[in-house]
Amino acid sequence: MGERADALLDVRNVEVVYNDVILVLRGVSLRVDRGEIVALLGANGAGKTTLLRAITGLLEVHRGQITKGAVHFKGEPVDHEDPSKLVRAGVSQVMEGRRIFAELTVDENLKAGAYTVRDKTKAAAGYERVMELFPALRPRRGDTAGYMSGGEQQMLAIGRALMASPQLLLLDEPSLGLAPLIVEQISEIITTVNEQGTSVLLVEQNAHMALSIADRAYVLENGRIVKDGTGAELLDDDDIREFYLGVGEAGRKSFRDVKSYRRRKRWSA
Amino acid sequence: MTQFLQACFDGLALGSQYALIVMGFVVIYRATGIINFAQGGALILGAYMTYNVSNTWGWNFYLAIVVSAVVVAIFSILLQRAMLQRIFRETIGVIGGLLLWAASVYNGASHAVGVVVGVVAGLVIWQLAARIEARVGARGPSELPLFGAIMVTIGVLFVVRQIVATIWGFGELNVEDPWELDTTMVGDVILQNAKIATIVLAALGLGLFFIIDRYTRIGIAMRATHFDHEAAIAQGISTKLVFATAFGLAGVVAALAGTSAASGANLITPQIDTIVFLAFPAMILGGFDSPGGAVAGGMLVGIFQNLVKTYVAQPPGWFPTDDLTWLGAGFERVAIFVVMILVLLVRPYGLFGTEEVRRV
Ligand SMILES: Nc1ncnc2c1ncn2[C@@H]1O[C@H](COP(=O)(O)OP(=O)(O)O)[C@@H](O)[C@H]1O
Ligand SMILES: [Mg+2]
Numbered sequence: 001m002g003e004r005a006d007a008l009l010d011v012r013n014v015e016v017v018y019n020d021v022i023l024v025l026r027g028v029s030l031r032v033d034r035g036e037i038v039a040l041l042g043a044n045g046a047g048k049t050t051l052l053r054a055i056t057g058l059l060e061v062h063r064g065q066i067t068k069g070a071v072h073f074k075g076e077p078v079d080h081e082d083p084s085k086l087v088r089a090g091v092s093q094v095m096e097g098r099r100i101f102a103e104l105t106v107d108e109n110l111k112a113g114a115y116t117v118r119d120k121t122k123a124a125a126g127y128e129r130v131m132e133l134f135p136a137l138r139p140r141r142g143d144t145a146g147y148m149s150g151g152e153q154q155m156l157a158i159g160r161a162l163m164a165s166p167q168l169l170l171l172d173e174p175s176l177g178l179a180p181l182i183v184e185q186i187s188e189i190i191t192t193v194n195e196q197g198t199s200v201l202l203v204e205q206n207a208h209m210a211l212s213i214a215d216r217a218y219v220l221e222n223g224r225i226v227k228d229g230t231g232a233e234l235l236d237d238d239d240i241r242e243f244y245l246g247v248g249e250a251g252r253k254s255f256r257d258v259k260s261y262r263r264r265k266r267w268s269a
Numbered sequence: 270m271t272q273f274l275q276a277c278f279d280g281l282a283l284g285s286q287y288a289l290i291v292m293g294f295v296v297i298y299r300a301t302g303i304i305n306f307a308q309g310g311a312l313i314l315g316a317y318m319t320y321n322v323s324n325t326w327g328w329n330f331y332l333a334i335v336v337s338a339v340v341v342a343i344f345s346i347l348l349q350r351a352m353l354q355r356i357f358r359e360t361i362g363v364i365g366g367l368l369l370w371a372a373s374v375y376n377g378a379s380h381a382v383g384v385v386v387g388v389v390a391g392l393v394i395w396q397l398a399a400r401i402e403a404r405v406g407a408r409g410p411s412e413l414p415l416f417g418a419i420m421v422t423i424g425v426l427f428v429v430r431q432i433v434a435t436i437w438g439f440g441e442l443n444v445e446d447p448w449e450l451d452t453t454m455v456g457d458v459i460l461q462n463a464k465i466a467t468i469v470l471a472a473l474g475l476g477l478f479f480i481i482d483r484y485t486r487i488g489i490a491m492r493a494t495h496f497d498h499e500a501a502i503a504q505g506i507s508t509k510l511v512f513a514t515a516f517g518l519a520g521v522v523a524a525l526a527g528t529s530a531a532s533g534a535n536l537i538t539p540q541i542d543t544i545v546f547l548a549f550p551a552m553i554l555g556g557f558d559s560p561g562g563a564v565a566g567g568m569l570v571g572i573f574q575n576l577v578k579t580y581v582a583q584p585p586g587w588f589p590t591d592d593l594t595w596l597g598a599g600f601e602r603v604a605i606f607v608v609m610i611l612v613l614l615v616r617p618y619g620l621f622g623t624e625e626v627r628r629v
Contacts, residue, residue: 084505103496160504
């Protein structure tokens with residue numbers, strides 16, 4: 001994969017080990033260019049969340065470590081940065097499972113998201129932007145966040161990440177456990193945010209949702225990137241259709257087929 | 270009626286002290302999950318600092334309180350740095366060195382000899398600790414089991430007691446506060462001015478805490494970190510700053526508690542921190558992680574304790590017996606522990622504590 005001048009995020013050949021022994025990422029390379037939405041697909045346990053941790057400096061919390069390779073953001077190496085420096089540099093994330101501060105109010109959650117923003121007018125502008133993107137949050141500003149519905153919580157989690165006005169937004173399975181209608185809304189929001197100038201790395205198991213809005217996509221399996229291409233290419237790809245979209249020639253594949261498919265490991269290089 | 274109101278007022282004053290003490294424990298527990306017994310040391314230090322600045326240096330008393338609060342806050346923050354930021358061997362070395370310095374001075378050695386003994390002992394202990402550390406792979410109490418961290422805080426408490434005794438002696442000292450033994454009468458109720466001052470001090474200190482906790486950036490960061498450490502880090506929140514703030518605030522309330530425990534009719538000794546243990550029922554009733562519960566628990570226990578004391582000394586007319594002296598002097602202190610146990614049977618997390626962190 002050739003280097004490009006406008007690569008915003010550049011993950012090169014990253015290897016991650018937990019507890020000094022468990023090798024989870026085995027040389028992952030991936031790139032997000034300015035203005036792009038890039039999807040990262042993969043089954044449970046493939047290492048998607050681990051890759052995001054490697055990018056954002058959260059590995060330490062999990063006793064994980066980058067043992068090889070490097071992560072560059074805007075051309076600067078960031079693989080040993082403090083998480084807060086990365087947020088300041090312009091990378092925000094929506095963690096898997098939303099992880100909103102359920103005991104705090106909606107407003108307090110958003111303020112926590114703006115922790116790194118010292119400029120008052122910037123913080124106020126960020127707040128207004130979030131309220132425009134998520135009008136449903138406005139009447140609930142003073143409510144305890146934990147009492148909101150799953151969809152509203154996901155909106156809040158995305159809003160919280162946007163408070164820092166990031167250049168790159170990382171989303172870890174934002175559609176998880178949400179009704180199709182809400183998933184639809186969220187993908188629209190992601191598109192809007194992207195049009196407003198934020199690049200997006202979207203981690204998903206919901207390949208349909210992700211590929212329909214992504215410029216490019218990667219498929220991660222067992223800690224390795226096994227496929228990449230434009231969103232449209234992957235949507236048309238037979239393997240993806242079979243395995244992730246469940247629309248092979250014979251319609252929905254059974255679990256046994258999937259297992260035998262995995263055994264064949266057609267994607268591995 | 271007068272008797273009842275009197276007990277309530279005295280209880281409110283005592284409860285204010287409890288609330289200040291409990292708040293110190295709660296704010297640190299909330300940030301780190303540790304019961305920090307070094308809070309007792311901070312309280313001692315607060316009392317003696319106020320004494321030193323106002324009596325020895327002759328500064329204005331209110332200024333002395335401020336100086337004391339600042340010094341104890343700095344002490345707490347440094348302590349936290351040492352304990353939680355992975356410099357285990359240094360902490361142990363410094364603690365050991367100071368202890369031996371204090372012990373040798375206490376046993377009659379001159380200060381010069383004491384300093385030499387302390388430095389040598391500190392270096393030796395440091396090296397030993399480094400060896401142990403290398404063997405077990407622990408890098409600091411934050412990586413030790415919680416129990417180990419709590420033991421370290423108990424160690425710090427004893428060290429502070431020793432050092433304070435070395436500097437200011439074991440004797441009773443009287444802080445020259447503006448209230449001394451003056452009183453104000455409201456009807457037939459006698460309000461000791463020092464107790465009024467305690468209530469005001471607590472209201473100011475706790476009010477400041479609540480404003481910071483509720484409305485400021487760092488307050489929101491503290492609560493967010495308590496709820497979900499990793500998600501807070503992901504927002505760019507600095508846990509170092511959160512910990513430092515928690516310990517600093519704990520230091521301030523400890524200094525206020527110490528000053529109040531030293532004022533009025535009270536005298537100070539290096540054992541002034543025993544009040545900390547009397548505050549435990551308040552902490553457990555309030556729930557370890559609830560600042561509001563700290564205040565409510567403190568007030569309830571303070572008032573209850575004084576009511577028991579009053580009516581045991583002089584049982585009300587309707588009571589079947591008019592002599593309860595067989596319960597023993599200081600029964601009220603037993604009573605609060607009994608009530609604590611009874612409440613815990615019904616509500617294991619205290620009256621105001623959160624049962625489990627809600628992760629929706
Ligand atoms: N803290 C950890 N310690 C050890 N192993 C972990 C840890 N976190 C994740 N793993 C392992 O790493 C692999 C990838 O996990 P993860 O990155 O969460 O995958 P995904 O997000 O794709 O579901 C899994 O096998 C998981 O068990
Ligand atoms: Mg995951």
